[in-house]
Amino acid sequence: MESTGSTTGAISGAEIVIRCLHEEKVKFVFGYPGGAVLHIYDALFKQNKFKHILVRHEQAAVHAADAYARATGDVGVALVTSGPGATNAVTGIATAYMDSIPIVVISGQVPSYAIGEDAFQEVDMVGITRPCVKHNFLVKDVKDIASTIKKAFYIAASGRPGPVVVDIPKDITAHLANFEYPNSVEMRSYNPVAKGHSGQIKKALKLLLEAKRPMIYSGGGTVLGDASAHLIKLAHKLGYPVTNTLMGLGGFPATDKQFVGMLGMHGTYEANMAMQDCDVLLAVGARFDDRVIGNPTHFLSQKRTIIHIDVDPSSISKRVKVDVPIVGQVQSVLGEMNELLDAETKKPDAAALKAWWATIDGWRGKDSLAYDRSSSIIKPQFVIEKLYEVTKGNAYVTSDVGQHQMWAAQYYKFDKPRRWINSGGLGTMGVGLPYAMGCQLADPKAQVACVTGEGSIQMNIQELSTCKQFHLPIKVIMLNNRYLGMVRQWQEFFYENRYAESYMDSLPDFVKLAESYGHVGMQITKPGDVESALKEAFAMKDRFVFMDFITDQKENVFPMVPNGKGISEMIMGDDPKSKTAERPELA
Amino acid sequence: MKHIISLLMENEAGALSRVAGLFSARGYNIESLTVAPTEDATLSRMTIVTSGSDEVIEQIVKQLNKLVDVVKMLDLNDGRFIERELMLVKVKATGAYREEMKRMADVFRGRIIDVADGSYTVELTGSGAKLDAFLEALDNSAIMETVRTGASGIGRGDRILKV
Numbered sequence: 031m032e033s034t035g036s037t038t039g040a041i042s043g044a045e046i047v048i049r050c051l052h053e054e055k056v057k058f059v060f061g062y063p064g065g066a067v068l069h070i071y072d073a074l075f076k077q078n079k080f081k082h083i084l085v086r087h088e089q090a091a092v093h094a095a096d097a098y099a100r101a102t103g104d105v106g107v108a109l110v111t112s113g114p115g116a117t118n119a120v121t122g123i124a125t126a127y128m129d130s131i132p133i134v135v136i137s138g139q140v141p142s143y144a145i146g147e148d149a150f151q152e153v154d155m156v157g158i159t160r161p162c163v164k165h166n167f168l169v170k171d172v173k174d175i176a177s178t179i180k181k182a183f184y185i186a187a188s189g190r191p192g193p194v195v196v197d198i199p200k201d202i203t204a205h206l207a208n209f210e211y212p213n214s215v216e217m218r219s220y221n222p223v224a225k226g227h228s229g230q231i232k233k234a235l236k237l238l239l240e241a242k243r244p245m246i247y248s249g250g251g252t253v254l255g256d257a258s259a260h261l262i263k264l265a266h267k268l269g270y271p272v273t274n275t276l277m278g279l280g281g282f283p284a285t286d287k288q289f290v291g292m293l294g295m296h297g298t299y300e301a302n303m304a305m306q307d308c309d310v311l312l313a314v315g316a317r318f319d320d321r322v323i324g325n326p327t328h329f330l331s332q333k334r335t336i337i338h339i340d341v342d343p344s345s346i347s348k349r350v351k352v353d354v355p356i357v358g359q360v361q362s363v364l365g366e367m368n369e370l371l372d373a374e375t376k377k378p379d380a381a382a383l384k385a386w387w388a389t390i391d392g393w394r395g396k397d398s399l400a401y402d403r404s405s406s407i408i409k410p411q412f413v414i415e416k417l418y419e420v421t422k423g424n425a426y427v428t429s430d431v432g433q434h435q436m437w438a439a440q441y442y443k444f445d446k447p448r449r450w451i452n453s454g455g456l457g458t459m460g461v462g463l464p465y466a467m468g469c470q471l472a473d474p475k476a477q478v479a480c481v482t483g484e485g486s487i488q489m490n491i492q493e494l495s496t497c498k499q500f501h502l503p504i505k506v507i508m509l510n511n512r513y514l515g516m517v518r519q520w521q522e523f524f525y526e527n528r529y530a531e532s533y534m535d536s537l538p539d540f541v542k543l544a545e546s547y548g549h550v551g552m553q554i555t556k557p558g559d560v561e562s563a564l565k566e567a568f569a570m571k572d573r574f575v576f577m578d579f580i581t582d583q584k585e586n587v588f589p590m591v592p593n594g595k596g597i598s599e600m601i602m603g604d605d606p607k608s609k610t611a612e613r614p615e616l617a
Numbered sequence: 618m619k620h621i622i623s624l625l626m627e628n629e630a631g632a633l634s635r636v637a638g639l640f641s642a643r644g645y646n647i648e649s650l651t652v653a654p655t656e657d658a659t660l661s662r663m664t665i666v667t668s669g670s671d672e673v674i675e676q677i678v679k680q681l682n683k684l685v686d687v688v689k690m691l692d693l694n695d696g697r698f699i700e701r702e703l704m705l706v707k708v709k710a711t712g713a714y715r716e717e718m719k720r721m722a723d724v725f726r727g728r729i730i731d732v733a734d735g736s737y738t739v740e741l742t743g744s745g746a747k748l749d750a751f752l753e754a755l756d757n758s759a760i761m762e763t764v765r766t767g768a769s770g771i772g773r774g775d776r777i778l779k780v
């Protein structure tokens with residue numbers, strides 16, 4: 031193997047770790063020190079090529095590294111100690127795994143001679159993380175550190191991306207070896223596909239051009255695979271409707287007239303109806319998961335031809351059998367499709383398309399995202415709409431998990447990929463604030479908004495301190511409904527309003543809390559103040575502002591596809607069942 | 618349907634648990650799993666006997682292929698193959714059983730490899746189905762102990778799984 035970076039004299043394993051990170055051009059390492067990584071921290075102390083961001087909990091380190099990767103496309107890096115440091119990182123790793131985010135997590139381990147002896151702060155990190163990583167390694171020899179870290183970055187970023195854990199025993203970081211960083215990686219067992227099968231691509235295009243009721247369904251793979259421009263080109267040339275999944279928002283611009291909104295459990299009426307009724311479906315970097323197509327039997331009760339482009343063969347025909355599978359990088363496959371289309375003389379069926387759009391416009395007329403704009407209580411949807419206006423659609427919006435997440439997804443019109451940062455697959459409450467940290471560090475001048483709930487924010491509230499230390503001018507947009515709102519919504523629909531443990535009691539005074547961390551705190555109680563408060567907050571370009579919006583406690587997210595139902599079986603906001611008047615008073 | 622999947626993996630620590638973990642995490646059936654190094658010390662060869670619908674088998678194959686340590690694999694049922702399993706059965710060999718057990722072992726081309734006062738140990742090799750048939754042919758109360766290796770499989774003729 032050729033190598034780039036190298037030393038002539040022997041250096042410690044810890045120094046090798048740092049040199050590897052330099053070779054990978056890492057800009058930030060999110061971490062937290064402890065016994066097993068002290069050699070690494072000592073080596074880190076002596077360098078200034080990357081910045082170490084000291085979080086206040088290892089979970090946040092991994093989330094922040096994950097958000098950095100989502101925002102930039104580069105591999106995010108976290109560094110944690112053995113035992114509790116490692117287990118604290120697991121939620122972050124599983125979150126990144128479910129959304130296919132490229133991160134490398136370096137964890138300390140007890141000295142190799144103590145492994146298996148229940149040593150202080152020993153945990154089988156490779157064992158614990160095995161089901162939630164793309165791959166993991168235990169380094170057993172100082173000579174293997176460089177090649178292992180090289181592989182870790184390569185595996186994390188290539189193919190279908192994902193988290194890779196490198197577990198390094200403390201004694202290995204003290205041993206000496208020459209440093210030699212490989213230039214490239216050759217692995218006989220791992221060769222991710224790049225190009226799609228040309229025959230399949232031709233076949234797909236032919237089917238697309240024959241469609242009467244076509245639909246394009248784009249997911250997180252379009253964003254992660256940097257295929258947005260290719261998708262836009264293809265969609266514009268064909269003139270077909272496009273929907274994005276929760277993970278795919280921004281992959282196709284929300285303000286484009288061909289965009290029919292997000293689909294799925296809380297998708298728009300038109301997106302879900304078109305998904306159900308189309309005759310040819312092009313799925314791009316999406317995986318037909320349960321929150322997207324609901325009940326697969328119901329979905330398949332309508333006959334349609336499905337073309338599925340994905341880099342991961344195991345995503346194809348997993349929940350829904352497809353007709354034309356295309357395994358390959360979405361960017362390359364869409365690029366090839368566009369080239370074929372440029373040379374193609376056959377045009378889409380204009381008359382059929384016109385009729386299809388008329389049907390879709392009819393569905394659009396239902397205005398499924400309508401809400402009461404004359405309310406005297408702040409409506410959560412209104413806050414997001416104003417956030418969109420005040421930030422001119424340019425902000426990075428991170429969110430936690432719950433109703434606020436769905437409102438952010440529905441009402442903030444994402445026109446660019448990598449701007450909407452949320453935990454779609456694992457649905458991890460507590461990601462919002464550390465995600466905002468990762469975005470703000472990735473793009474220091476950008477506006478970063480963390481849309482959260484009073485439940486979620488408390489799951490990583492300690493990071494207010496990190497934000498102070500690193501001067502991160504994030505704006506927290508907390509939609510405070512004094513409930514675990516999404517839980518309360520399900521209890522209303524499926525448990526006859528028995529609100530078991532979904533009330534958030536004994537909330538802190540968030541304004542004072544923010545202030546005590548050295549930030550600006552604001553509480554907003556009237557709809558008329560929403561816009562001016564947002565403007566004021568975003569005008570404070572160098573301050574972290576925590577905005578506590580006291581919102582309508584009773585508001586629910588619509589449309590809603592109940593669990594196990596088909597996607598066209600939506601409960602709408604104007605259904606009698608959703609009327610707030612029929613519900614008991616909330617606490 | 619029953620499938621026999623052969624795979625070659627990097628002979629790394631934890632390789633077996635990656636495969637076993639995949640089966641349990643995704644709820645796939647696993648009837649038997651055997652693993653041993655090959656003539657190339659960097660590779661382990663694994664034989665997995667599993668069952669499921671065509672869709673499930675397709676997913677199993679894809680998920681196994683996705684494991685970073687898996688170098689190559691083959692669903693033996695996609696072509697012609699040979700399956701062999703070794704079984705040791707300790708049977709009662711008292712009274713009338715003493716003659717009958719010897720006869721049964723002969724019929725199934727088994728070998729008696731240990732003789733004791735009250736028991737024989739029979740060694741039998743064959744497909745899983747043949748071993749099952751032997752056990753069924755025996756009087757259940759005569760069986761004292763059985764141990765099976767799980768199946769190994771290899772393609773016929775020029776169907777070769779090699780790096």
Ligand SMILES: Cc1ncc(C[n+]2csc(CCOP(=O)(O)OP(=O)(O)O)c2C)c(N)n1
Binds near residue numbers: 430432460486511517
């Ligand atoms: C770590 C974690 N625990 C529990 C849940 C289940 N859960 C999903 S949404 C939700 C309520 C979130 O409440 P809040 O953050 O206040 O947001 P709201 O729904 O009120 O907007 C809960 C408890 C989860 N997703 N993540």
